[in-house]
Amino acid sequence: MKTEKSRTLNALTSAALAIPAAAVSTNAIADAPPTMTEVGYRYSQYQEDDIAESDKVEDVGSTQRYDINIHQFRVLTPVGDNYSVDATFDYETMSGASPLGTIQGADGDPLLVMSGASIDDTRIDLNVKTTRYYENGNASIIGGYSTEDDYEAFNLGLEGEKHINDKLTTLMGGIGYSDDTIEPTPAPGRVTEEEKYTATTFVGIAQVINAESVLQTSINYAYSDGYLSDPYKLVDQRPDSRSSIAWNTRYRHYLGSLDAAVHADYRLYVDDWDMVSHTVGIEWHQNIDPNLRVIPSFRYYSQSQADFYKPIDVVGIEGDKSSDYRLSPFGAVTFGLSAVAHSYNWKIIVSAERYIADGDLALGTVETEHPGLLQYTLLTVGFDYAF
Amino acid sequence: MKPLSRFQYRFKAMGGPCSVQLYAESENEAALHAKCAMDEVYRLEAKYSRYRNDSVISEINATSLKGGGMTVDDETAGILNYAATVWHESKGLFDVTSGVLRKVWDFKSGALPSQLSIEAILPLVGWGKLNWNDGLLAFPLAGIELDFGGIVKEYAADRAAAICLQLGIQHGLVELGGDIRVIGPHPDGSPWMVGIRNPRIPEQAIAMVPLQQGGLASSGDYERYMIVNGVRYSHLLNPSTGWPATSLASVTVVADQCLIAGSATTIAMLKGEQGLEWLESLGLPYLAIDQSGVHHGSI
Numbered sequence: 001m002k003t004e005k006s007r008t009l010n011a012l013t014s015a016a017l018a019i020p021a022a023a024v025s026t027n028a029i030a031d032a033p034p035t036m037t038e039v040g041y042r043y044s045q046y047q048e049d050d051i052a053e054s055d056k057v058e059d060v061g062s063t064q065r066y067d068i069n070i071h072q073f074r075v076l077t078p079v080g081d082n083y084s085v086d087a088t089f090d091y092e093t094m095s096g097a098s099p100l101g102t103i104q105g106a107d108g109d110p111l112l113v114m115s116g117a118s119i120d121d122t123r124i125d126l127n128v129k130t131t132r133y134y135e136n137g138n139a140s141i142i143g144g145y146s147t148e149d150d151y152e153a154f155n156l157g158l159e160g161e162k163h164i165n166d167k168l169t170t171l172m173g174g175i176g177y178s179d180d181t182i183e184p185t186p187a188p189g190r191v192t193e194e195e196k197y198t199a200t201t202f203v204g205i206a207q208v209i210n211a212e213s214v215l216q217t218s219i220n221y222a223y224s225d226g227y228l229s230d231p232y233k234l235v236d237q238r239p240d241s242r243s244s245i246a247w248n249t250r251y252r253h254y255l256g257s258l259d260a261a262v263h264a265d266y267r268l269y270v271d272d273w274d275m276v277s278h279t280v281g282i283e284w285h286q287n288i289d290p291n292l293r294v295i296p297s298f299r300y301y302s303q304s305q306a307d308f309y310k311p312i313d314v315v316g317i318e319g320d321k322s323s324d325y326r327l328s329p330f331g332a333v334t335f336g337l338s339a340v341a342h343s344y345n346w347k348i349i350v351s352a353e354r355y356i357a358d359g360d361l362a363l364g365t366v367e368t369e370h371p372g373l374l375q376y377t378l379l380t381v382g383f384d385y386a387f
Numbered sequence: 388m389k390p391l392s393r394f395q396y397r398f399k400a401m402g403g404p405c406s407v408q409l410y411a412e413s414e415n416e417a418a419l420h421a422k423c424a425m426d427e428v429y430r431l432e433a434k435y436s437r438y439r440n441d442s443v444i445s446e447i448n449a450t451s452l453k454g455g456g457m458t459v460d461d462e463t464a465g466i467l468n469y470a471a472t473v474w475h476e477s478k479g480l481f482d483v484t485s486g487v488l489r490k491v492w493d494f495k496s497g498a499l500p501s502q503l504s505i506e507a508i509l510p511l512v513g514w515g516k517l518n519w520n521d522g523l524l525a526f527p528l529a530g531i532e533l534d535f536g537g538i539v540k541e542y543a544a545d546r547a548a549a550i551c552l553q554l555g556i557q558h559g560l561v562e563l564g565g566d567i568r569v570i571g572p573h574p575d576g577s578p579w580m581v582g583i584r585n586p587r588i589p590e591q592a593i594a595m596v597p598l599q600q601g602g603l604a605s606s607g608d609y610e611r612y613m614i615v616n617g618v619r620y621s622h623l624l625n626p627s628t629g630w631p632a633t634s635l636a637s638v639t640v641v642a643d644q645c646l647i648a649g650s651a652t653t654i655a656m657l658k659g660e661q662g663l664e665w666l667e668s669l670g671l672p673y674l675a676i677d678q679s680g681v682h683h684g685s686i
Contacts, residue, residue: 342394
């Protein structure tokens with residue numbers, strides 16, 4: 001009896017296996033371009049907190065810092081069998097005031113000299129990346145153009161990825177070049193037109209450790225030459241070159257039991273302006289539902305000052321000097337929360353981020369905290385749609 | 388390259404809720420691969436739907452109405468060969484021509500068809516009444532209708548999973564209205580846990596079945612039925628009598644292919660009193676629940 005029915009199973013199995021399925025493209029086994037066109041839109045509102053009245057020179061300039069509205073459009077589309085084009089277009093409008101410099105206050109601490117709240121600018125940024133896909137890798141050429149009222153930049157880049165070791169290891173590398181021109185709003189004593197050039201290169205490796213985790217590390221080198229100062233600052237003179245090295249390490253781990261993934265990142269940055277910074281980031285990607293993901297995130301940042309940084313502007317001394325808060329020593333934390341709802345051909349994203357910089361958050365002791373350190377809120381909504 | 392995350396895509400096809408779950412490095416990759424799997428399901432649905440005039444099944448049934456014969460494509464030929472095999476192996480119980488009985492059995496009406504109306508339609512039931520040879524399908528008797536229900540949905544689950552595998556997906560699960568085909572286990576090697584419906588409270592799971600690979604299908608008298616004078620009449624109709632099979636409440640079978648699992652559950656349900664014995668001898672893991680709620684089988 002048993003053998004007869006096992007014969008039934010054999011007969012059914014043979015007949016089932018003999019059904020010749022219509023041929024299906026297995027293109028995606030190789031490194032392949034996307035099969036659908038994807039369009040996306042993001043709207044972001046970036047808002048810096050106001051400067052405390054007590055941190056600025058009384059009755060000079062505005063307490064209101066930058067508000068930026070960013071519209072980002074993206075199209076990613078396959079072209080032919082082996083190419084894709086990924087284009088992003090950003091349109092930003094910004095308004096607000098920025099620190100022009102610092103003077104010494106009555107208590108010896110620096111006070112900000114703020115600009116009037118009249119700064120209004122529009123930035124347009126277009127980036128196009130064309131990628132050629134090969135059996136075990138891809139190569140891209142990148143071109144970009146960016147313009148503001150007083151600024152124009154072109155950039156070009158080449159990058160590639162090569163998968164080896166049964167696609168468990170990916171080698172990556174790239175080079176880039178940009179040419180930036182600044183033509184500041186005319187003012188007595190201000191430069192009229194300056195340029196800088198930046199060359200970058202990076203190499204990296206990503207390794208699949210097991211089905212749940214991947215480690216990626218890369219080294220980036222950048223060299224800038226030309227006018228690196230801020231023409232709007234009252235006193236600002238920086239070296240005419242800057243070399244930097246950044247080491248990025250990213251770890252991704254999927255926790256099957258929790259249906260969640262941890263993303264942990266570390267970045268070390270050093271440059272020949274004597275600046276060293278550390279960034280540690282952690283994101284928790286939690287699937288609430290297979291179509292809904294919630295991502296709380298936290299980032300810690302700390303930097304040392306540039307060697308020519310002066311908390312208080314001094315006029316008339318020789319050599320490099322700057323009181324830019326971005327060159328001052330400080331630490332910062334960023335808290336983020338985002339939610340992504342998706343189906344096979346659409347995605348909706350909502351995210352919020354809060355950034356707080358403070359001298360006390362730095363790894364070392366900050367003797368004089370810059371009064372212009374940033375706090376900002378960034379809200380983003382957007383969608384992607386594929387067809 | 389990024390680590391694998393789990394993504395699920397729900398969609399409607401083959402007359403019911405469906406989903407593709409898979410692990411991929413990115414949402415983009417998951418979405419693209421899921422779409423390929425879904426496209427395959429939609430392709431088969433369009434090709435074998437009774438409700439579409441341009442489907443292969445409609446073309447076959449139109450030919451049957453006129454009488455005569457036709458040639459079919461290779462995939463359809465493969466399915467017809469399978470239908471012939473399953474008919475033969477089930478001793479005529481699993482019959483792709485029995486769908487026509489639906490015309491007299493209206494489970495929404497709550498009323499039993501008359502024996503006369505059943506007898507009037509039975510002459511149109513019977514795989515043995517048509518000729519299937521070497522890719523040529525002939526209908527000596529006009530009006531026989533083919534219905535690949537019980538085959539195409541299960542086959543589509545197998546195909547969708549096969550496509551994901553071809554595309555490089557190693558971990559995932561395809562579910563088409565309760566018929567399941569595993570692409571591969573979770574990345575840590577653990578099996579998918581599949582809930583088996585309680586045949587008397589279908590929204591509740593009565594058992595969880597670990598499924599590492601292969602397919603799983605269930606069939607039960609709870610899917611479409613009516614109760615008349617306290618007797619349950621299910622949609623599982625015996626092609627020789629035209630009346631519903633009565634014996635087991637539900638059967639779940641695990642097999643290498645969802646198609647095999649689906650055929651085995653249908654045959655076991657239609658076997659009536661011999662269903663359990665037949666399942667036992669088939670040699671596949673199964674869970675059968677009889678009318679008194681007793682569980683049988685190796686799952």
